[in-house]
Amino acid sequence: MSKLQNIEPQKVFHWFYELNQIPRCSGNEKKISDFLVNFAKERNLEAFQDEAYNVIIKKPATKGYENTDTIIIQGHMDMVCIKGKGSKHDFTKDPIEMLVEEDILRANNTTLGGDNGIAVAYGLAILDADNFKHPPLELLVTTSEETGMDGAHALTNKHLSGKILLNIDSEEEGVFLVSCAGGANMITTFNLEKEKKSGKGLEIIISGLKGGHSGMEIVKQRANALKLLGRILHLCNEEANIRLSRIHGGTKHNAIPSDSKAVVLTEDFENVKKLIDSITKDLKEEYRVEDSELNIEVQEVSVDEVYTKEISDNLIDYIMIVPDGVQYMSKDIEGLVQTSLNNAIIEEKENSIEITTSVRSASSSSLREILNILSVIAKRTNARAEESGAYPAWQYDKDSKIRDKAVEVYEELFDKKAEVSAIHAGLECGLLKEILPDTDMISFGPNLYDVHTEKEYLSISSVRRVWEFLVKLLESLK
Structure with a gap:
């Protein structure tokens, strides 16, 4: 942890480190799912775990936000497990060994797990913080996204009430996704x-x-x-x-x-x-x-x-x-x-x-x-x-309010024009939209590179900026 403890935002990288200590290849998610449930119990937060090991954790609104719509923060707990030639890493028991190289965080000849551990780390950091304002929150963390979105397929709306969903499973900062392919x-x-x-x-x-x-x-x-x-x-x-x-x-x-x-x-x-x-x-x-x-x-x-x-x-x-x-x-x-x-x-x-x-x-x-x-x-x-x-594909919603708000907040924070786009990849938003048809959704994330390969890495400064954006966005949703 010593390599990450001085990197900002500290809470995000703390939880990313903790997640990467637990093997979590697709199909092997019970330990990481139980870890999330225990995280909630230790903080007296309401938590639900279903048979597919999906986890939902709820946090009440801060003062002044009690009557605002609930926000869902969403990502998946599993990762693609690939190692490079010569690697002796055992994904069933070994933690991910991480290397810091200036603005780059990578793993030692394996996938890093940034896809999508960084989303879960953001979510845990928000649930663990008490120094900023936000509406009622629901952290939704799904399983086996990488092997067929099995967790999202098994999910119901029984414990979800959010009217806005922030999917943090995109890989290019400043690009807000509003549609994705089916397959x-x-x-x-x-x-x-x-x-x-x-x-x-x-x-x-x-x-x-x-x-x-x-x-x-x-x-x-x-x-x-x-x-x-x-x-x-x-x-x-x-x-x-x-x-x-x-x-x-x-x-x-x-x-x-x-x-x-x-x-x-x-x-x-x-x-x-x-x-x-x-x-x-x-x-x-x-x-x-x-x-x-x-x-x-x-x-x-x-x-x-x-x-x-x-x-x-x-x-x-x-x-x-x-x-x-x-x-x-x-x-x-x-x-x-x-x-x-x-x-x-x-x-x-x-x-x-x-x-x-x-x-x-x-x-x-x-x-x-x-x-x-x-x-x-x-x-x-x-x-x-x-x-x-x-x-299913996630269809474009021309009346999305969260899309416009996200663009506005990003441009105000960084004085840089944001991009609204679609992606030729499957996001869980397509399946989530089927069970939450009235929920307004958007997808974003920090800069991630070469995912699903042993060369995967993320930008540390981009993780910081997206954290600042996420905190500001939640504060603005009143």
């Missing part, structure tokens, strides 16, 4: 059959890609490790007739995969090596700007079993032809992605191979189009496709 995952499954066949094989390893958030960074057209692997495998299969023995890539449905690998068996060993060398040069040139550290290694290995020829061919064809990345840009907001998809994970299970693809769109018809395309490709390659984890 769904498509799980494509190939039945797996293997046969004994031994010989000298090649392991193809793709690494060094930037990856990143599949909503925020998809517009940057970074390389997708699964798609690059598909191109390599397709070339080798067309020219030299290979058989797959193993394949793996990606870790999270909402992260652009930065690495992948496959083991292949071929009778045309030297030719396959030459083909891989040739396409490696092409891919490095193609992605020299977006992914300059792309690395493709080839290692000789022994193989004793392979996928059947039909499954091997179908799988390679699927990875080759499946679309990826930006599909349509918004016709209403310049520079905003309307529809995209991210081929996120491929993993071998006991009797199958599963490919997880995350699809996002602000248009329900475009979303359906892409899901249908994936279904058709699966059918044509003898696989089955199943949709999961659907979540």
Whole structure:
């Protein structure tokens, strides 16, 4: 804690430190949820914890604000857990090791948890303070946002009465979000059959890609490790007739995969090596700007079993032809992605191979189009496709009062024009709007960079400014 104790705002970074002492990968949130409940009990604050481990903590208004509308401060407690090459970090038991570098706070070769621990830290700091004015407050902290918004899906309005909701799950200071994309995952499954066949094989390893958030960074057209692997495998299969023995890539449905690998068996060993060398040069040139550290290694290995020829061919064809990345840009907001998809994970299970693809769109018809395309490709390659984890878009509200108030407060505080925008990513606001239809919502946050990667970091000075803004905004809502 010594590295953070002198950083302002001290209360915010104190609670961020405390949160990062508790492992909280998506799906492993009981300890952090119980921590939040105990925080409330120690301060005699009303708290509720549901079966999904969502937590709601209530704090009464300060004097003079008793008759104002209740404000919901909202974020999620889980984090994407990714570590870099060589890291020995164990996300099931180890605290996040944080490093301060001038205005930067980062972790030691792992994700930082700023997405969305910083929102929870803001909320706890506000509940723990007694030196500023505010309306009645409800801190809502949800679970498993990163893996399908499961907490928000399970939430009801039983213990929520707020008429204004401040979602602090955005990553660019001074940009107030008022709309977001909806989406769904498509799980494509190939039945797996293997046969004994031994010989000298090649392991193809793709690494060094930037990856990143599949909503925020998809517009940057970074390389997708699964798609690059598909191109390599397709070339080798067309020219030299290979058989797959193993394949793996990606870790999270909402992260652009930065690495992948496959083991292949071929009778045309030297030719396959030459083909891989040739396409490696092409891919490095193609992605020299977006992914300059792309690395493709080839290692000789022994193989004793392979996928059947039909499954091997179908799988390679699927990875080759499946679309990826930006599909349509918004016709209403310049520079905003309307529809995209991210081929996120491929993993071998006991009797199958599963490919997880995350699809996002602000248009329900475009979303359906892409899901249908994936279904058709699966059918044509003898696989089955199943949709999961659907979540709605958050529609723009032209009459939002909190939007106008937030812009006004920010510009008064910092003499800098704020921006009102939309985001090509899923925010919980879409689901929360369904259970709180009359609640006025906005999303904002401090500057966060490279989230969902081991390079994630946040700006310390931006955290301070957003804290000043949040305190002033609450004071103004009378």
